[in-house]
Amino acid sequence: MTYDPDVIVDRRRIRRKLTFWRVVATVAAIVALIVVAVVATPSGRNALTGGNAIARVTIEGLIQSNRDRVEALERLEKSPAAAVIVHINSPGGTTSGSEQLYDALIRLKAKKPLVVVVDGLCASGAYITALASDHIVAQQTSLVGSIGVLFQFPNFAELLKTVGVKVEEVKSSPLKAAPNGFEPTSPEARAALDMLVKDSYAWFRNLVKDRRQMDDDTLQTVADGRVFTGHQAVGLKLVDQLGDEKTAIAWLVAEKKIPADLPVRDFKLTPSLSDMTFLRAAAVVSLEAVGLTSFAQRLEHSAVLQAVDRASLDGMLAIWQPGAAQ
Numbered sequence: 001m002t003y004d005p006d007v008i009v010d011r012r013r014i015r016r017k018l019t020f021w022r023v024v025a026t027v028a029a030i031v032a033l034i035v036v037a038v039v040a041t042p043s044g045r046n047a048l049t050g051g052n053a054i055a056r057v058t059i060e061g062l063i064q065s066n067r068d069r070v071e072a073l074e075r076l077e078k079s080p081a082a083a084v085i086v087h088i089n090s091p092g093g094t095t096s097g098s099e100q101l102y103d104a105l106i107r108l109k110a111k112k113p114l115v116v117v118v119d120g121l122c123a124s125g126a127y128i129t130a131l132a133s134d135h136i137v138a139q140q141t142s143l144v145g146s147i148g149v150l151f152q153f154p155n156f157a158e159l160l161k162t163v164g165v166k167v168e169e170v171k172s173s174p175l176k177a178a179p180n181g182f183e184p185t186s187p188e189a190r191a192a193l194d195m196l197v198k199d200s201y202a203w204f205r206n207l208v209k210d211r212r213q214m215d216d217d218t219l220q221t222v223a224d225g226r227v228f229t230g231h232q233a234v235g236l237k238l239v240d241q242l243g244d245e246k247t248a249i250a251w252l253v254a255e256k257k258i259p260a261d262l263p264v265r266d267f268k269l270t271p272s273l274s275d276m277t278f279l280r281a282a283a284v285v286s287l288e289a290v291g292l293t294s295f296a297q298r299l300e301h302s303a304v305l306q307a308v309d310r311a312s313l314d315g316m317l318a319i320w321q322p323g324a325a326q
Helices: 005-040 067-078 095-109 125-130 157-163 187-211 216-222 230-235 245-256 277-289 293-311
Strands: 054-063 083-094 114-123 136-138 143-145 227-229 264-266 317-319
Touching (some): 054 095, 054 125, 067 095, 083 095, 083 125, 095 125, 095 187, 095 317, 125 187, 136 230, 136 245, 143 230, 187 216
Parallel strands (some): 054 264, 083 114
Antiparallel strands (some): 143 227
16 A cells, blocks of 8 residues: 555654653653652651651561661651551561661660561561560561571682683782682681671670570570561560550550550651652553553563662671571
8 A cells, every 4th residue: 555755744743742642641640649649648757747646667678777767767756656666577687777777766765665566577687676675566477586697698609610710809818808709718708707697696696685584595495597486486585475556555555654545657767759669550550551561661670670679688687588598
């Protein structure tokens, strides 16, 4: 079929206009979602300024150093909140990030009554976090513990040997940048890493012993890296009580004289738009709706890459994962 050149030019012009308005519509939809999120989701800065309440703080996922989170907890110290309930559902994370969060909660506890509720999992670095509280509540089937420290690194020496690649280096001393993953780990480097792990592990054990008022025999039982159910953890003094948020509120009322009729309000530890997951998903749907499928696929791919980046943790870890040696 033969088309007149003018017809072809007109069709191309129309196609360009359609693409332009599709992009405009997509951008408008995303902006609208951002506005709705800002209006509907209270930030940690102003969530509790409207009156007295119990603040609900949620800690989930991998724990890493986070200055925004520390600053949010400092704002919570100065808020009118009568008490704080910290919900934890986390396998842990870096030892430094867990220690930072623990210290921030200790400072918060000095200003306001604080109780921890375990929502499913409170292991390794997450349990370090929970130790900031004087009272820990867990569900019977939740998992608690994994008291231990891990230093893990890949070693590509055998692979490089197979493909015929050798990494040359000049360094000031044998233990500089060791281990590097490009050569077998020397006994000296392994001994140095072992000292790091043992030092952090000793700190973790002593923290558990002091905060939970635990005798040496019980500490020896719980500090071998295992996780325990909430039911087991009560008998081992890792947690104080079985229950949920209502149990935590009852403890605050009975022990800290918090009024029983106070509402519980969420207090965000990060800005409302810091987690862009829902916006990214909305953007993907919007792009596909206006016919820009290729852009939607690229956006989804970038989300996967960012998730992988978040999962990569550097340094010593206090983390639990089924099937992994801890």
